[in-house]
Structures are given as structure tokens and as C-alpha cells.
Amino acid sequence: MDFIGPVTAIAGVLGALAGALGAYPAIAKYQEEKRARLREKIDEQLESERQEQPADLMPAQIVWATTASEQSFQYRKSKAVISIANFKGGVGKTTISAALAAYIGSVKGKKTLVIDFDYQGSLSLMFMRMLGRRDRTSTSTKLISRDAQSSTVRELATSLSGPAGSNACVSNCDLFTAFYPLDTHETTEMVNWSRDGGNDVRYRLRHLLDSRAFDEYDVVIIDCPPRFSTGTINALCASTHLIIPSIMDILSAEAVVYFCKQIEQLKSRIFPNLQLLGILPNMVYRAERFTQREDQIAERIDGEVRRILGGDQWVMREAALARSSVMGGDAGDAAPSVFSAAAIAAFARTGLAISKRLW
Ligand SMILES: Nc1ncnc2c1ncn2[C@@H]1O[C@H](COP(=O)(O)OP(=O)(O)O)[C@@H](O)[C@H]1O
Numbered sequence: 290m291d292f293i294g295p296v297t298a299i300a301g302v303l304g305a306l307a308g309a310l311g312a313y314p315a316i317a318k319y320q321e322e323k324r325a326r327l328r329e330k331i332d333e334q335l336e337s338e339r340q341e342q343p344a345d346l347m348p349a350q351i352v353w354a355t356t357a358s359e360q361s362f363q364y365r366k367s368k369a370v371i372s373i374a375n376f377k378g379g380v381g382k383t384t385i386s387a388a389l390a391a392y393i394g395s396v397k398g399k400k401t402l403v404i405d406f407d408y409q410g411s412l413s414l415m416f417m418r419m420l421g422r423r424d425r426t427s428t429s430t431k432l433i434s435r436d437a438q439s440s441t442v443r444e445l446a447t448s449l450s451g452p453a454g455s456n457a458c459v460s461n462c463d464l465f466t467a468f469y470p471l472d473t474h475e476t477t478e479m480v481n482w483s484r485d486g487g488n489d490v491r492y493r494l495r496h497l498l499d500s501r502a503f504d505e506y507d508v509v510i511i512d513c514p515p516r517f518s519t520g521t522i523n524a525l526c527a528s529t530h531l532i533i534p535s536i537m538d539i540l541s542a543e544a545v546v547y548f549c550k551q552i553e554q555l556k557s558r559i560f561p562n563l564q565l566l567g568i569l570p571n572m573v574y575r576a577e578r579f580t581q582r583e584d585q586i587a588e589r590i591d592g593e594v595r596r597i598l599g600g601d602q603w604v605m606r607e608a609a610l611a612r613s614s615v616m617g618g619d620a621g622d623a624a625p626s627v628f629s630a631a632a633i634a635a636f637a638r639t640g641l642a643i644s645k646r647l648w
């Protein structure tokens with residue numbers, strides 16, 4: 290794309306010149322035509338780059354894509370296991386994981402397990418603050434451990450119901466926490482497996498969730514970090530559904546397309562059962578009606594994802610979540626508002642739309 294810099298610079302100079310001479314319609318028209326030609330050139334260049342992209346796996350994926358001994362799979366006891374993932378940060382993965390858990394547990398009354406696989410621990414901090422707890426143990430490490438015994442691991446889940454009489458609680462939900470120790474643990478488990486073999490590190494969570502000790506859970510919600518970590522791979526291999534939250538802006542749209550390509554490359558090799566539920570628009574201006582710009586971005590995402598995965602509409606317009614102060618807030622700061630009655634009400638439309646797609 291070497292030519293774009295100089296061409297843009299030339300167009301800029303022409304623009305300035307034309308601006309100065311704006312009174313002359315002929316120059317303005319010339320400038321407009323020039324811009325249109327530039328846009329066309331950029332589009333052509335993007336298209337040819339796209340066609341040149343090798344179909345090979347990206348290097349970071351190779352270790353994960355090793356042929357799997359187990360592929361097609363159904364849980365013994367049916368349950369929805371939902372990964373919330375995107376390789377872009379700040380799009381609302383954690384917020385949506387927390388709000389969806391609160392909605393499904395407290396409003397739908399389904400027994401829900403929430404798993405934090407992001408060692409930065411935002412989701413865990415949010416819930417621990419809600420419970421008024423300061424401990425920062427990392428229990429989700431056990432979900433990917435070679436030596437994991439299902440009944441012992443199950444005991445490590447933290448109930449989010451809070452003390453009796455407390456209104457700071459989320460009903461019917463348990464949590465596995467993540468903090469920085471998860472990082473080293475993930476690398477160790479992955480390295481040991483690729484060096485020594487043994488029980489497949491990619492399917493450890495799936496085995497646990499399929500065990501009797503975890504039978505009580507109807508729904509599992511997994512907050513993934515923005516990369517293919519050992520936790521993310523376990524989440525995808527164990528999941529029945531994937532939700533990709535995204536902001537409706539151009540950079541986020543590119544990130545969604547990139548992420549979908551990576552998912553598609555691994556899917557047939559290691560998690561063929563995973564179903565993309567959709568791309569969830571977050572922080573839109575108004576949930577019920579997109580702005581013209583948001584609409585254009587949604588169209589573009591639909592078009593590009595269709596080229597990768599087939600299908601039709603991937604953007605879950607009916608589930609869009611608006612930017613609102615009740616949904617926002619820093620987990621490390623004051624008590625998070627995402628579990629307040631106002632936040633649960635703000636999330637109701639999204640929660641209902643997701644439920645309709647699931648059941
Ligand atoms: N619908 C929303 N309205 C307002 N703020 C939001 C909304 N969704 C997310 N945020 C805020 O945006 C920031 C990033 O969200 P987060 O859930 O941490 O993203 P991710 O997990 O993808 O990195 C946080 O400060 C969060 O409070």
C-alpha cells in the first residue's frame with residue numbers, strides 16, 4: 290500500500306489548493322473526481338491484497354491446530370456454553386459477560402457458571418467487589434490443569450449470591466476467577482502438552498463441563514482475553530456458541546473480520562461444533578435504531594463475514610446495546626453498576642434477544 294501515503298499527501302495539497310480557490314466550481318469538481326479516483330484505487334488495492342492472502346494458518350495458531358483426537362461432540366446433559374470473544378480490547382466482552390450472566394441467572398433463573406479466562410481479571414474484580422471481597426485467587430487455572438479432578442474443581446467455584454439478605458448479589462451464578470497467575474499457568478500447561486503429550490490440553494474444560502460434578506449448570510458464560518491463549522482455546526473447544534461483541538466503528542469492523550478469519554481456520558480442525566451466534570453491536574448511539582454510520586458499518590461487517598462464513602446477516606441488530614452510564618464503569622474503581630437494577634433493565638433487550646437465539 291506504498292502509494293497511498295504519497296497519493297494522500299498529493300490529494301491533501303490539491304484539497305488545500307482547491308479550498309483556497311473554492312469559488313471556482315470547475316476546480317471543486319476536479320477535486321471531487323480526484324477523490325473518487327483515489328477511493329477507487331484504495332478499494333482496488335484492498336481487494337487485491339485480500340486475494341493475495343495465503344490460506345495458510347497464521348504462525349500463532351499452528352500449535353493449536355494440530356489434528357485433534359476428538360472433534361465432533363455433544364454434551365451428555367444439554368447446556369449452552371457461550372464464549373464471549375474478540376481480539377480487540379475495549380469492545381465490551383467483560384461488560385457483556387457480566388450483564389448476560391446477571392440476566393440469565395437472576396432474570397431467567399437458569400443455573401449459570403461464569404468463567405473468567407482473562408488474567409487481567411476485570412470480570413473477577415467486578416464480581417469480587419460486588420461481594421465485598423478482596424482476595425484475588427485464580428481458580429480458573431484449575432479448569433485447564435492436567436490433574437483436574439472434576440468434583441474437587443467444582444468446589445472451587447465462588448457463589449455470587451452474596452451473604453443472606455444482601456442485595457449486592459446475582460442469583461443462580463457461580464464464578465471461576467482469573468488473575469495474573471493464570472498467565473504462567475497457561476503457558477506451562479501448553480508447553481508441557483506440546484512437549485510430553487498426554488491428555489489434550491485443548492479439551493480439559495470440555496471434559497470438566499461434561500462431568501457429573503458440573504451437571505447442575507444450564508448455561509456457561511466464558512469471558513475470553515483478546516488472544517488465542519490456552520484459556521481461549523479451551524473456551525472455544527468447549528463452547529456450543531460464540532458471541533463477538535463489537536463497537537460499530539471502522540477499526541472494530543476490521544478487527545471482527547480478522548477474528549472471524551482466524552476462527553474459521555481453526556474451526557474445522559478443532560471445534561467443528563461451535564456455532565457463531567452473531568456479532569453483538571455494543572455502545573451504539575441508540576439500541577433501537579442505528580445511526581446512518583452505524584448502519585453502514587453493520588452492512589460492511591455482514592458483507593465481509595458472509596464472504597468468510599456464508600450465511601446472511603451476522604450483526605445482531607435486534608440485540609444491540611447502547612452506550613449508557615449505567616453499563617459503564619471501571620472494575621477497579623468504585624462499585625460497578627453493571628449489576629444494578631438500572632443496568633439489568635438497560636440490558637434486558639439484549640438479554641432477551643440473545644435468549645431467543647439460544648433457545
Ligand atoms: N454499553 C456500554 N455503555 C457504556 N460503557 C460501556 C458499555 N460497554 C462497555 N463499556 C465500558 O467500556 C470499557 C471497555 O469494556 P470491557 O467490557 O472492559 O471491554 P473488553 O472486555 O472487550 O476489553 C469499560 O470501561 C466498560 O465499562
Ligand SMILES: [Mg+2]
Nearest residue numbers: 382383407411
Ligand atoms: Mg475484558
